[in-house]
Amino acid sequence: MGNKITKIFLNWRVLLLVTLLFFSILAIRPNIFGTEGVEISSMLVNSSVVEAGLSNPASKILPTARERILSVNGEETNTVEDYYAVVSQLQANRTIRLETNERAYTFLAPQSSDGEVDLGIKVREASFSNLRMGLDLEGGTRVLLQPVGGISEEDLETTVDSLKERLNVYGLRDIVVRSASDLSGNDFILIEIAGVTEDEIQELLAKQGKFEAKVGNQTVFFGGKKDITYVCRSADCSGIDPNFGCQQFDAGYHCRFAFQISLSPEAAQHHALITKNLKTISEQGGCYLAEDLALYLDDVEVDRLRIGCELKGSSTTDIQISGSGAGVTQADAVNDALKNMKKLQTVLLTGSLPVKLEVAKLDTISPNLGKEFLHNVMLVGVLALVAVSGVVLYRYRKVVIIFPMLLVMLSELVLILGFAALAKWNLDLASIAGLIVVVGTGMNHFIVITDETLRKEAEALDWKTRIKNALFIIMGAYVINLGSLIPLFWAGAGLLKGFALTTIVGMSVGVLIARPAYATIVKILLEE
Amino acid sequence: MFQKIKHIYETKYKLLMIIPLLLLVLALMQIGFQYATTGDFVNKGVSLKGGSTITVTKELSISSSDLEKSLQQQFPNVGMTVRTLSAAGQTTGIAVDSALQDSTEIDALVDTLADNFELQKADYSVEVVGSSLGENFFRQMLIALVFSFLLMGVMVILYFRVFITSLMVILAAFCDIVITLAIFNLTGMQLHPAGIAAFLMLIGYSVDGEVVISSRLIKRRDGTELQRIYGALKTGWTMTQTTLVAVIVALIFVQSEVVKQIMLILLIGLLVDTIVTWVQNVGILRWHLEKKHKSSGQ
Numbered sequence: 001m002g003n004k005i006t007k008i009f010l011n012w013r014v015l016l017l018v019t020l021l022f023f024s025i026l027a028i029r030p031n032i033f034g035t036e037g038v039e040i041s042s043m044l045v046n047s048s049v050v051e052a053g054l055s056n057p058a059s060k061i062l063p064t065a066r067e068r069i070l071s072v073n074g075e076e077t078n079t080v081e082d083y084y085a086v087v088s089q090l091q092a093n094r095t096i097r098l099e100t101n102e103r104a105y106t107f108l109a110p111q112s113s114d115g116e117v118d119l120g121i122k123v124r125e126a127s128f129s130n131l132r133m134g135l136d137l138e139g140g141t142r143v144l145l146q147p148v149g150g151i152s153e154e155d156l157e158t159t160v161d162s163l164k165e166r167l168n169v170y171g172l173r174d175i176v177v178r179s180a181s182d183l184s185g186n187d188f189i190l191i192e193i194a195g196v197t198e199d200e201i202q203e204l205l206a207k208q209g210k211f212e213a214k215v216g217n218q219t220v221f222f223g224g225k226k227d228i229t230y231v232c233r234s235a236d237c238s239g240i241d242p243n244f245g246c247q248q249f250d251a252g253y254h255c256r257f258a259f260q261i262s263l264s265p266e267a268a269q270h271h272a273l274i275t276k277n278l279k280t281i282s283e284q285g286g287c288y289l290a291e292d293l294a295l296y297l298d299d300v301e302v303d304r305l306r307i308g309c310e311l312k313g314s315s316t317t318d319i320q321i322s323g324s325g326a327g328v329t330q331a332d333a334v335n336d337a338l339k340n341m342k343k344l345q346t347v348l349l350t351g352s353l354p355v356k357l358e359v360a361k362l363d364t365i366s367p368n369l370g371k372e373f374l375h376n377v378m379l380v381g382v383l384a385l386v387a388v389s390g391v392v393l394y395r396y397r398k399v400v401i402i403f404p405m406l407l408v409m410l411s412e413l414v415l416i417l418g419f420a421a422l423a424k425w426n427l428d429l430a431s432i433a434g435l436i437v438v439v440g441t442g443m444n445h446f447i448v449i450t451d452e453t454l455r456k457e458a459e460a461l462d463w464k465t466r467i468k469n470a471l472f473i474i475m476g477a478y479v480i481n482l483g484s485l486i487p488l489f490w491a492g493a494g495l496l497k498g499f500a501l502t503t504i505v506g507m508s509v510g511v512l513i514a515r516p517a518y519a520t521i522v523k524i525l526l527e528e
Numbered sequence: 529m530f531q532k533i534k535h536i537y538e539t540k541y542k543l544l545m546i547i548p549l550l551l552l553v554l555a556l557m558q559i560g561f562q563y564a565t566t567g568d569f570v571n572k573g574v575s576l577k578g579g580s581t582i583t584v585t586k587e588l589s590i591s592s593s594d595l596e597k598s599l600q601q602q603f604p605n606v607g608m609t610v611r612t613l614s615a616a617g618q619t620t621g622i623a624v625d626s627a628l629q630d631s632t633e634i635d636a637l638v639d640t641l642a643d644n645f646e647l648q649k650a651d652y653s654v655e656v657v658g659s660s661l662g663e664n665f666f667r668q669m670l671i672a673l674v675f676s677f678l679l680m681g682v683m684v685i686l687y688f689r690v691f692i693t694s695l696m697v698i699l700a701a702f703c704d705i706v707i708t709l710a711i712f713n714l715t716g717m718q719l720h721p722a723g724i725a726a727f728l729m730l731i732g733y734s735v736d737g738e739v740v741i742s743s744r745l746i747k748r749r750d751g752t753e754l755q756r757i758y759g760a761l762k763t764g765w766t767m768t769q770t771t772l773v774a775v776i777v778a779l780i781f782v783q784s785e786v787v788k789q790i791m792l793i794l795l796i797g798l799l800v801d802t803i804v805t806w807v808q809n810v811g812i813l814r815w816h817l818e819k820k821h822k823s824s825g826q
Contacts, residue, residue, distance in 0.1 A: 182668055366649070480735045
């Protein structure tokens with residue numbers, strides 16, 4: 001027997017399988033012993049931690065290589081709850097020492113516009129391995145947007161870029177924004193955001209975000225980098241308007257927000273030209289121009305501001321933008337006003353999208369559901385494996401065959417997951433369906449190999465012919481299946497791409513590497 | 529009894545082919561009836577016809593029928609159905625399907641549920657699909673399926689270089705899908721996009737069996753024709769058994785409604801495929817070989 005095992009491990013097919021298995025495990029890099037700290041998933045672009053040198057994690061970086069926060073002011077943060085508990089205790093404008101697995105950062109605790117300390121960092125539990133879990137498993141939001149009317153390729157790219165930028169403003173970096181098309185040539189934009197997503201982000205994505213500031217019928221400036229050079233988002237020049245604050249109405253409260261922006265010299269010049277010939281009027285002891293500055297978002301007026309006489313004909317670059325929010329309680333109204341402010345700031349920063357978009361599909365998957373699903377699928381996988389082993393054992397009554405069969409089947413799974421880790425796939429429900437097919441057809445093929453080599457009729461044949469016969473069947477099933485899977489790549493805006501890709505890669509790995517290795521093992525073990 | 533069945537299987541194979549044919553005709557009738565009465569040949573779920581599903585994964589203190597009544601009172605003009613979700617015999621949550629597509633209306637429904645049952649954000653998931661996408665998705669899956677069949681046919685011809693095998697593989701996949709679809713319709717369940725993936729998975733499983741039988745009957749010369757058929761049957765039945773036990777285990781224990789639907793379709797499909805492969809396809813191949821022998825004998 002020892003001789004046979006040596007022979008198995010010296011066979012090139014088995015050696016190839018073992019080598020690839022080794023590299024797959026290396027690519028997946030499971031952290032069996034657990035990991036310290038919480039992983040940084042994203043951070044706000046202008047936050048003080050960024051100024052202190054902490055950089056936003058690039059989406060392409062391997063999950064286990066992401067920076068992890070080990071402690072804040074000496075207090076360990078091993079879970080997400082730990083981290084938020086420590087941060088909630090922090091006081092504004094005090095020095096903070098944040099230690100990560102890479103280095104330590106020292107900075108002043110910033111105060112957000114609602115008065116609380118917000119480091120601007122979003123964290124999540126440290127990754128267990130380099131496998132990227134898709135939304136179905138991790139929770140998050142998937143939005144499929146469809147442009148209204150036709151869209152050129154160039155506009156589609158611009159839209160994708162602008163949407164990425166909008167999400168960056170919200171500190172979301174670990175996201176997927178890509179264009180997709182279907183068999184009828186319709187274009188879509190697919191956005192996937194992991195973790196819990198705020199409602200306003202979903203709202204913002206589908207908005208065209210066409211911002212216009214008008215005096216009378218003339219546009220003074222548009223949203224976007226051409227006309228607006230700076231948008232203030234720090235607490236000293238943005239937030240609830242101190243001159244107005246919040247006021248009570250019959251049905252609730254009403255709050256005003258305000259923030260500073262800087263116009264480009266050309267836009268300022270334009271402002272001067274338009275206001276130069278306007279009449280002035282006196283009202284409540286103040287001098288104002290006869291026309292207001294009206295702010296429009298997607299052709300709906302959001303606010304109307306009086307223009308002081310001193311600005312008549314002046315090419316001023318500093319302008320205050322304001323708006324409002326409402327709610328049943330004062331806290332609700334403040335929150336609503338701040339949300340509206342952020343939306344407006346975002347469209348002013350990123351400009352308008354070239355087309356109007358419509359939400360074609362929107363999925364919000366709860367993170368709890370995803371985790372539960374993953375555990376459940378693993379449990380079912382183990383139970384199914386036990387049941388299948390029982391059937392095979394009953395049929396062949398030879399442990400010497402069952403053992404390598406199960407080992408090779410598991411190694412097929414590891415190879416697919418290794419490939420998924422290397423190719424930076426997001427494993428989602430469709431991929432799991434693909435894995436089920438691969439494991440299922442894999443099992444079928446192991447049975448074909450075993451039967452082709454063990455059946456009575458084959459006894460007259462030499463081993464080479466028996467294996468050739470078995471591989472002929474397997475290869476046939478493989479190429480025919482390949483034919484049936486290819487059209488799925490383009491159907492339904494790529495929603496079944498994960499299924500097709502996993503199945504094709506899995507079957508290829510199985511048919512070309514693992515299953516021939518199993519045939520060799522069976523041959524060596526049973527050959528007299 | 530077993531010997532009698534074996535005798536019929538061996539000698540009356542042409543007559544036995546009536547069984548899958550009859551099943552196919554009945555299935556087509558069911559699908560036709562479904563189309564005539566509902567306007568669709570399958571009971572499409574929210575993702576395929578447009579609408580929304582709110583899935584709550586927390587046990588609620590109310591039965592699904594009571595919840596449905598109460599929601600219908602609060603949202604009188606919206607068609608709504610409430611399903612109970614379960615795994616291994618235990619209730620795991622509920623799902624509310626409705627035709628709602630507008631985000632403010634959906635938010636109102638979510639808020640009602642959240643207020644009544646003290647739900648946190650992490651307790652529920654929401655899926656919204658616009659009707660145009662749903663329709664489009666379904667149509668495209670059908671186009672993809674036609675292409676799949678064509679490519680499959682080409683691959684079989686290239687591999688086996690026998691036209692009858694190509695015809696047989698495609699016919700088997702077609703019968704598997706149509707008969708399974710009709711039985712699925714009878715369960716009254718709503719089809720999810722992942723369910724479509726399950727129909728495609730059926731092709732994968734069906735092809736394995738067809739290739740085994742074709743290889744053994746057409747390419748081999750060892751033993752008699754019947755010996756080869758029984759050899760292939762033994763292999764094929766082991767393949768079906770392993771898949772069946774895995775599918776049944778998953779059907780009992782899996783929590784996800786979507787995976788459950790995949791497994792149910794696979795279960796129906798595998799049983800249908802057993803009849804299609806071992807009665808219809810073996811029949812066609814034997815018929816083909818008989819004709820071939822006769823013509824070569826002449």
